[in-house]
Amino acid sequence: MPEAVSSAERTARRPRAPVTRPAWLRLPEQPMARHLVLGVLASAALFAVSMAVGSYNDYQLAQIGINAVAIAGLSVLVGTNGQISLGQGAFVMVGAYGAGLVLVHTKLPVALALVVAVAASGAFGVVIGVPASRLRGPYLAGMTLALAIGLPAVTIKYRGVFNGEEGLSINPLVPPGGVDPQRWLSWVVLASVVALLVLVANVLRSRFGRAFRAVRDDEVAAALVGISVARTQVLAFAVSSACAGLAGGLLGLATGIVNPGGFSIVLSISLLAGMVVGGTGSIVGAWWGAALLVYVPQWSSTIANHLGLQSGQSSNVALLFYGAVLVVVMLVAPSGIQGGLQRALAALSRRPAAASGSGRGAGVVAARQPVGATQVSSGLPEDELPGGSG
Amino acid sequence: MRQSVRRRRRPALRALGTVCVVGLMAAACSSSSSSSASVPSAGANETAGVTATSILLGTTTPQTGPAAPGYSEIAPATKAYFDYVNAKGGVYGRKITYKIDNDMYDPSQTATLTRQLVLQDRIFADVGPLGTPTFLAVKDFLNTERVPAIFVESGCNCWSDPKLPYTFGWQPPYTDEGKILGKYVATKFSGEKVGYLYQDDEFGLDGVKGLDAEIPGSSVVGRQTYTATPQALAAGLGSQISALKQAGAQVVVLYTIPAATALALLAAAQIGYSPQWVVSSVGSDPPTLTGLLASFSQGKAGAALLDGLITNAYLPLLTDTANPWVAGFKKILAQYDPGAPWDGNTEYGLALGYTFVQALQAAGKNLTRSGLVKALEEHGSSFQGPGLVPTTYSATVHYGFQGSEVVQEESGGQVLNVVNPPEVTTLTGPITPFAQATSPQPPAGFGS
Numbered sequence: 001m002p003e004a005v006s007s008a009e010r011t012a013r014r015p016r017a018p019v020t021r022p023a024w025l026r027l028p029e030q031p032m033a034r035h036l037v038l039g040v041l042a043s044a045a046l047f048a049v050s051m052a053v054g055s056y057n058d059y060q061l062a063q064i065g066i067n068a069v070a071i072a073g074l075s076v077l078v079g080t081n082g083q084i085s086l087g088q089g090a091f092v093m094v095g096a097y098g099a100g101l102v103l104v105h106t107k108l109p110v111a112l113a114l115v116v117a118v119a120a121s122g123a124f125g126v127v128i129g130v131p132a133s134r135l136r137g138p139y140l141a142g143m144t145l146a147l148a149i150g151l152p153a154v155t156i157k158y159r160g161v162f163n164g165e166e167g168l169s170i171n172p173l174v175p176p177g178g179v180d181p182q183r184w185l186s187w188v189v190l191a192s193v194v195a196l197l198v199l200v201a202n203v204l205r206s207r208f209g210r211a212f213r214a215v216r217d218d219e220v221a222a223a224l225v226g227i228s229v230a231r232t233q234v235l236a237f238a239v240s241s242a243c244a245g246l247a248g249g250l251l252g253l254a255t256g257i258v259n260p261g262g263f264s265i266v267l268s269i270s271l272l273a274g275m276v277v278g279g280t281g282s283i284v285g286a287w288w289g290a291a292l293l294v295y296v297p298q299w300s301s302t303i304a305n306h307l308g309l310q311s312g313q314s315s316n317v318a319l320l321f322y323g324a325v326l327v328v329v330m331l332v333a334p335s336g337i338q339g340g341l342q343r344a345l346a347a348l349s350r351r352p353a354a355a356s357g358s359g360r361g362a363g364v365v366a367a368r369q370p371v372g373a374t375q376v377s378s379g380l381p382e383d384e385l386p387g388g389s390g
Numbered sequence: 391m392r393q394s395v396r397r398r399r400r401p402a403l404r405a406l407g408t409v410c411v412v413g414l415m416a417a418a419c420s421s422s423s424s425s426s427a428s429v430p431s432a433g434a435n436e437t438a439g440v441t442a443t444s445i446l447l448g449t450t451t452p453q454t455g456p457a458a459p460g461y462s463e464i465a466p467a468t469k470a471y472f473d474y475v476n477a478k479g480g481v482y483g484r485k486i487t488y489k490i491d492n493d494m495y496d497p498s499q500t501a502t503l504t505r506q507l508v509l510q511d512r513i514f515a516d517v518g519p520l521g522t523p524t525f526l527a528v529k530d531f532l533n534t535e536r537v538p539a540i541f542v543e544s545g546c547n548c549w550s551d552p553k554l555p556y557t558f559g560w561q562p563p564y565t566d567e568g569k570i571l572g573k574y575v576a577t578k579f580s581g582e583k584v585g586y587l588y589q590d591d592e593f594g595l596d597g598v599k600g601l602d603a604e605i606p607g608s609s610v611v612g613r614q615t616y617t618a619t620p621q622a623l624a625a626g627l628g629s630q631i632s633a634l635k636q637a638g639a640q641v642v643v644l645y646t647i648p649a650a651t652a653l654a655l656l657a658a659a660q661i662g663y664s665p666q667w668v669v670s671s672v673g674s675d676p677p678t679l680t681g682l683l684a685s686f687s688q689g690k691a692g693a694a695l696l697d698g699l700i701t702n703a704y705l706p707l708l709t710d711t712a713n714p715w716v717a718g719f720k721k722i723l724a725q726y727d728p729g730a731p732w733d734g735n736t737e738y739g740l741a742l743g744y745t746f747v748q749a750l751q752a753a754g755k756n757l758t759r760s761g762l763v764k765a766l767e768e769h770g771s772s773f774q775g776p777g778l779v780p781t782t783y784s785a786t787v788h789y790g791f792q793g794s795e796v797v798q799e800e801s802g803g804q805v806l807n808v809v810n811p812p813e814v815t816t817l818t819g820p821i822t823p824f825a826q827a828t829s830p831q832p833p834a835g836f837g838s
Contacts (some may be wrong), residue, residue, distance in 0.1 A: 056509035065501065156590055156617050165523055165591035165618075167497075172530050180511065181534065255501035257527040263496040298506070301492070315453035315492035390687070 027337035031205040039198035046190045052263030059254070060294050062186040065193040066250045067290030071274045072197055072283045074244025079281020080204060082216030083132065087144030090151040091241035095121040095248025097155070100168040100258040109158075114192055114249045121245025122222065122238045133230040148268040152260035155246050169257020170252045189250045189310035197283055203239055212236050277329050279338030288337040296325050318358045400680050415560045421793035435536060436758040439514030440652055444755070445484045445750070448507035450493040450500045450519040450528075451543070456620050457495035460648060460678050460735050461520055464543060465490045467739025468518055470726035471719075471747070474837075481750045482757070489513065494502045495520075497527035498746075504528040508537050515540050515762065517746055518560075518739070522546045522592060529554055538762050540749065541742050541790065545672070547596050551790040556763060558783065560742055560790040564593055566815050567670055567702055567794055568600020568645070573821055574700070574796045574810050575641055576605050585612035585639030585665070587630055587654055589646055595671055597645035604821075616650060623649055631657040632690055634665070641666045646673040652682035655695045667699045671794065674701035675734030676708070676803025693802030700809065702794035704778050707806040708732065715741075715776040718837025741776045745790065776831035792816055793824055 028034045044304050046065075050058055074088045098120030102113040128147065135143055155162035162168070175184030203209055211232045214222040252258040274293045279285025299322040304314035333340025404759075439446035452458045453463045465488075472486040480486065489511060493499040500519070508512045508531075516532060519525050520543040532539045541560035542549055545567065549559035575584060584605055588594030594615065594731040602610075607623050614630035616622055631654055634642055642658075642665045644651055651673040658664065673679075708712045711720070719740045720732055730736050748759065752765035752773075770783025779793035793814030798807045815821040 054509070056505055059505050059509070060500070153617065153619070164595075166526060167523060169526060169530070172534060182505070215603065255498050255527050256530050257497050257501075257521045257523070259497055259526070261496055261523045262527075264496070266496070267498075318492070319454060 012073050014037060032202050035198045035201045035205075038201075039194050043191060043194050046194070047187070050183055050186050055180050058180065058182040058186040062182070062189040062250070062254050063294045064287065065186070065189040066247045066254060067271070067274060067293050068287045069193045069196060069243050069250075070271050071278060071289050072200065072246035072286035073240040073247070074271055074275045075281055075283065075286050076200065076204070076212070076243070077236050077240035078275065080209065080216060081212040081233060083233060083236060084137065084141045085144040085240070086141050086272060087148035087264065087268055088240070088244050088271045089263050090144070090147045090268065091121050091125060091244030092240070092248040092251065092271075093151055093263035094124045095245030096252045096258045096263070097162060097168070097248070098245065099249030100170055100252045101161075103170055103252070104168050105363075110188070110253065114246060117249030118196070118242045118245045121248060124243035125238040125241025125244075126234055128241070129234035132237060133233040145265070146266075148263075148265050152263050155260045164343070165259060165261065167257055167261075168252070169260045170258060172256055173253055185254055189254065192246060192250065196243060200239060200243060200281060208235060247347075275328060277336055279336030282336070282338045285336050285338030292325075292329075292337075296322055300325070391700050393500070402634065433524045436760060437514075438512045438759070440484070442815070443480075443484055444487060445481070446487050446489070446511065446513050446783070447515055447517045447604040448489040448491065448511060448513035449505050449516060449518045450491045450507075450524065451518070453490070453492035455494035455496075457521070460675070460733075463730055463733070463735040464520065464739035464742075466727050467723060467730060467736040468743040468746075469738045470723055470730070470741030473726040474722045475743075475747050481747060481756045484757070488517070493524055495524060497524050500524040501527045504531065508532070508535055513537070514757075514759065517541060518543050518742055520544070522548075525613060529557055532556060538759050540746055540762070540766070542682040543738075543742070546592060550786070552786075554788075556759070558766060558790070561738075562704055562744065562794060563789055563817060564596035564645070564670070564672075565603075565817050566792050568597040569603050569815050569821055570600075570794050570796065570813050571668055571670065571700075571702055572601040572604030573642065573813075575601075575643065579641045579666065582609065582640040582666075583611045583638050584609050584641045584696045585614070585637060586610065586643050587614045587616070587627070587634065587636035587646065588644070589650065590615040590617050593672070594645040601643060608775040612639050618647060618648075618650070623653065626657060627653045628657045628660070630654070631663065632661060635661060635663040639665055641668060644673060646668050648673050648675060648678045648682055652679055652686055655679075655683065656687055657689055659691060659695055669699055669701045671702050671704070671734075674799070675700065676799055676806075677731060677733035678735070682801060693804075696799045696803040697766055697801065699799045699803075701797055701799065703739055703797050703806075704791040704794045706776055707780065707797065707808075708737060709804065709806050714832050714836060718832050719776070721837035745773060745775055745781065748775060763784065776830075776832070778829075779814050779824050782814075
């Protein structure tokens, strides 16, 4: 645990310092209200992006959202609670089949199917979390790995329910008149993902979130202050898998099919890679990782295609390039993109000229602040989007 | 970390800024062509990917991953045929560009790549997308966008569907193949005990449906399955083969992919079991099997295990070099995809390209998506091509070949003997002999 010392400090609230920004720029300090405002702002930004780009980019935006919520869930488990999991794909699969079965067999609305996906996967997370809370380190990794490899076989075994290899065909979303189908998909995905991530951010700022971090940092110490270690670990599994469940439900809507081929171990591993590269433990970092998972393979194959190789060779070159990008990112920013950005911005703002409060990665907003009205110590409570800066 | 404790953070602004940057990144990646927002109208997209001098086509196939061996040869062979046509002047003066995307046999990859092909690259048609689960992921998308999916590389009984007017199959449905093999087994090996070993998915199940329609249930003494996962295949098929031996099966019908065929043959050889093997065309390609047998047994076994194996074929036999189609395809492959082996996969890819070019020619000079579909429905049953049985396309039938001949492999697959002449059938109809006075001949100078 790289942040063993600091995390207790981080979770402690600090006295408020005077805020010198104008009132309309200030975010509410009460966590729930602030997360809500942030969620609305993020939705507005994503909506604007979606309106600005074309059909295929809208689909990619949806994919980024799906990956981001799955990675954020994994990040809660691994980064915030310190339980290593190689099986996030299995929870995505439970959500996908949960929503898929609802959509195939009932006429319930899509929103309800997504709720079922979250609930089913969350419940499955509890079931898995109970034995998992008895396991540590490599044993837990092994168990989750086995889950990710074994679970797809269930769909073959119980063909009557899951329709085997062929899987469940999901009817595409029907957009309201005039809206491009891919754009509508991205709206549905991003709205539900942002909504769930706001909830998760709230959980992480609550006593549950503090318990997650306390257990991660020192189980004995956590137990001594009255935290039930096992229960906390099970809860972290539930939150994590609920996120994965939403990702699964949305994945079915996006791809139009839910079948075991889509949930191989490759999915779990790439989600893990996205988490590490984006910044373990950070919800914002999850978006970085998600964007990389979507764009880097595409760039790789574009570059490989331009090399004029035969298709078999260029496919392998694309994989090689993908791996190289991951290696380079980890060398440049060992704590992930989010951690690297934070460090870079912190280094920048330490210099006197830059010190006047150009917030972290918030140049857009900072630029709108009146000159002289910027003050670094905003007095906002400590980061509710857990660090990744260690 | 110390530092971040000392410094107050403004997570709100940071998060928002990050979202903005992510957004800008997405926006930066948007292509100029797709910035219009409206729902595609049928008229506007009818000629997507077509210019006076070019046609852009695309496909998704596994080029890497567990499904790639063998299957990765198909699309490059199709491309080789298109390059040959381009060198001859193209189709109505249009040169064909064929974009091959690697979906690794993963349906979610197929979903992404197909959207990229359609929405960003603006392909005219999806030609030869490989695999049942992979294509099922995009069938609705393609039909909603009215993009022809011409010749899905799968024998699923599901491509001739009124809900999928833009989707066409090409190879015989697995059930058709099963019926023809089943009928041969029931007549030739009447009274003998039959065992099945099949892949536990719709490929195997559809095939067994056809077998069961012809082979009396009383003579089937064993039904064994396997799953096509790397783990299951790594464990081998020893237990299934032993069970069939125990049950006394004298004829064993395999609905298996090539790797599983090879494992079954090796498992039987190990326990001294030599039934009459009957293998679906999907898993019986001699060059592919020869390679797999040698590699799985570390060179201890080889092509000799193929002697006597019975299979079905709907394309000219690989060994029939006197056949003008075979001679022409071999020449095209050698020139436009040098280094690729001449085997069942490359022959499949070349022949599929041939049928597609026939469809383009039938669609006429003013090429449109609906025109291509209409041309296949109206003229697809009169195409004169390399197939041993005719293509059967019509307004209601979107399958290509619906029949096969039965073939026996000898001399380690070097010699292929026809043991039952071509027959045709449908999913539910009777099996009837297919006789034609003269088999279709390729155009003069084909292949050079």
